[in-house]
Amino acid sequence: MTVDFKRLALPGVQRLQPYQGGKPIEELERELGISGAIKLASNENPLGLSSVARKAIEASLVDGARYPDGNGFYLKQKLAERLSVSTNQITLGNGSNDVLELISRGFLGSEHNAIFSEHAFVVYQLAITAQNAKAVVVPALNWGHDLKAMAAAADDNTRLMFIANPNNPTGTWVSLADIEDLLKALSRQVLVVIDEAYFEYVDKPEYGSALSLLEKFPNLVITRTFSKAYGLASLRVGYSVSHPDVADILNRVRQPFNINSLALAAALAVLDDQDYLNHSIEINRSGYSQLVAGFDELGLDYIPSAGNFISVHIPGDVQAIYQSLLQLGVIVRPIGLYGMPNHLRVSIGLPEENQRFLVALEQLLSERGGS
Ligand SMILES: *Cc1c(COP(=O)(O)O)cnc(C)c1O
Numbered sequence: 001m002t003v004d005f006k007r008l009a010l011p012g013v014q015r016l017q018p019y020q021g022g023k024p025i026e027e028l029e030r031e032l033g034i035s036g037a038i039k040l041a042s043n044e045n046p047l048g049l050s051s052v053a054r055k056a057i058e059a060s061l062v063d064g065a066r067y068p069d070g071n072g073f074y075l076k077q078k079l080a081e082r083l084s085v086s087t088n089q090i091t092l093g094n095g096s097n098d099v100l101e102l103i104s105r106g107f108l109g110s111e112h113n114a115i116f117s118e119h120a121f122v123v124y125q126l127a128i129t130a131q132n133a134k135a136v137v138v139p140a141l142n143w144g145h146d147l148k149a150m151a152a153a154a155d156d157n158t159r160l161m162f163i164a165n166p167n168n169p170t171g172t173w174v175s176l177a178d179i180e181d182l183l184k185a186l187s188r189q190v191l192v193v194i195d196e197a198y199f200e201y202v203d204k205p206e207y208g209s210a211l212s213l214l215e216k217f218p219n220l221v222i223t224r225t226f227s228k229a230y231g232l233a234s235l236r237v238g239y240s241v242s243h244p245d246v247a248d249i250l251n252r253v254r255q256p257f258n259i260n261s262l263a264l265a266a267a268l269a270v271l272d273d274q275d276y277l278n279h280s281i282e283i284n285r286s287g288y289s290q291l292v293a294g295f296d297e298l299g300l301d302y303i304p305s306a307g308n309f310i311s312v313h314i315p316g317d318v319q320a321i322y323q324s325l326l327q328l329g330v331i332v333r334p335i336g337l338y339g340m341p342n343h344l345r346v347s348i349g350l351p352e353e354n355q356r357f358l359v360a361l362e363q364l365l366s367e368r369g370g371s
Contacts, residue, residue: 012110012132019126023331037329040347040357043168043198043309045231047283047350050276053232056269057262068261075259075268079239082271083211089241091250094258096197096225096238099250100162101127103193103221103240106249107159108133114160115153117145119170119338121195124162133159143303143311144172151185161186164195165210166202169335169345171305176208183217191246193221197238198307200229200277201284207306211241218243226263228308229280230270235263284308287348294358298365303343311335311343318342321364328360 006014022041029037076087093099104127108114113134116124120137128135136158138150145163154161166173183192194210214220225238237259240250259267270276291310295302301313314321322334322344333345346357 010132012130015129016126019122020337022333023326025331028326028329028331032327032329034329037331038349038353038356039331040349040353041331041333041345042233043228043307043347044233045228045280045308046287046348046353047231047276047280050231050270050273052273052276053230053266053270056265057235060261060265063261066261068257068259068264070256072259072264075237075264078268078271079241083241085211085214085241086244088244089214089247091240091242091247091254092259093238093240093254094263095227095236096195096223096240097123098236098254098258099223099238099240100124100193100195101130102250102254103160103191104128104131104133105253106246107191111157112159113155113157114162115150115158116162117150117167119143119167119340120145120162121164121168121197122337128160140170142172143170145174147174147178147182148185151182154186154190158187158190161190161192162195163192164197165207166198166306168197168307169309169311169333169338169340169343170303171307171310172303173202173204173207173306175204175206176210176212177206179210180213180217183213183220186219188217188219191219191221192217193223193240195223197223197225197228199224201281201308202306203285204306214241214243218246221246226267226270229277229284230267231276231280232263232266232270235260235266237263237267283350284348287351287354290351290354291346291348291358294354294361298358298362309345309347311340311345313343315342316368318344321361321368324364325357325360328363330357330360332357 025037025039072092076090080087108131110132113136114128115136118140221242223240227233303311
C-alpha cells in the first residue's frame with residue numbers, strides 16, 4: 001500500500017511553496033557552458049567578504065571541532081553597546097530569516113492572523129503559513145506599505161505585523177513618524193516587526209530606525225542582518241532587538257547552536273570594520289545614480305529605492321528579457337512571485353557590473369524593436 005506522505009504533513013506546511021532564491025552564478029555557468037557571469041539578483045554586497053571578517057573566520061577555524069557559543073556572548077555584548085540596549089533584548093538568528101521564523105513560531109497559532117503588505121518580503125508569508133495562521137495581505141499604496149490600512153486590518157486575533165523598512169523588492173520606505181502613528185493606533189498585543197535589513201543604506205531625512213521607539217512601544221521587534229551592508233550573506237547572521245520577555249520567548253524556540261562559530265567571529269569583526277561599511281554605502285549610492293541614469297536614458301520607469309536594489313518596469317515580455325539577460329551572463333531577479341510580473345529587480349553592483357547590465361538591457365530592448 002502506498003502512503004501519501006504529503007497528506008500527512010501539517011496543514012500549514014501543505015500550503016507552503018519552497019522559497020526560490022536568485023540563480024547562483026555557478027549554476028548558470030554550468031547550464032550555458034559560459035564563464036564570467038555576474039549576479040545582481042540577491043541583494044548581496046558587491047564588495048565581497050571584508051578582509052577583516054575573513055581573518056576572523058580563519059582564526060576561528062582552530063575551534064572548528066567544538067560547538068559554538070550558543071549564547072553568542074561577545075556578539076550580543078557588542079551589539080548591545082552599539083545599540084544602547086541590554087543583551088537580554090537581543091536574539092541572534094541564522095540570518096534574520098531565522099529570527100522572523102522564531103517570531104512566528106513563538107507567537108502564531110492556527111487561531112491567529114498576521115498582517116503584511118502586498119509586495120512585501122516573501123518570507124513573511126512563509127513564516128505565517130508554516131504556523132497554519134492566517135496571512136492578512138493589505139493592498140499596497142504606490143508600491144509601498146499603507147500603514148493606515150494595515151492598522152485598520154488588525155482584529156482581536158492579530159498577533160503579528162511585518163513591515164520591511166525599506167521593503168524588498170520595492171525599495172519603498174516609511175517614515176519614523178508614520179511608524180509611531182501606526183503603533184499608537186494598534187493594540188499592544190500585536191507584535192510589530194520592523195525588518196531593517198537595509199537600514200544601513202538609507203539616506204532619507206524622514207527615515208529612522210524604529211529602535212528609538214522601543215521603550216515607548218514594547219510590542220516592537222526590530223530585526224537586522226549582517227547579510228547586506230556587512231557582506232556576510234553566506235555566513236548567516238541576523239538578530240532582533242525587542243522587549244526582554246519577547247527575546248526570552250524567541251530564545252526558547254531557537255536551536256541551541258543556531259549561529260556557527262565562523263559566523264559569530266565574522267560578525268563580531270565586521271562590526272569594527274567601519275571602512276568596509278562606509279565603502280558599501282558609498283558604492284551603493286553611486287551605483288544607484290548610475291542605474292537610474294541608465295533607466296532614464298532607456299525611458300524605463302523604476303521605483304525609487306532606499307535599499308541596495310531597484311525594481312525597474314520592463315515593457316512587454318519580462319520573462320523573455322530575463323532569460324535573454326541570462327544568456328548574456330547577467331542574472332537579475334524576476335518578481336512575479338511578489339505580484340510584480342512587469343518588473344525586474346536588479347541589485348546594485350560594482351560600477352562595471354551595473355554598466356554590463358545596462359548595456360545588455362539596452363541591446364535586448366532595441367533588438368525587440370524599441371521600448
Ligand atoms: C535580505 C533580507 C533579509 C535578510 O535575510 P538574512 O536571512 O538575514 O540573510 C531580511 N529581510 C528582508 C526584507 C530582506 O530583503
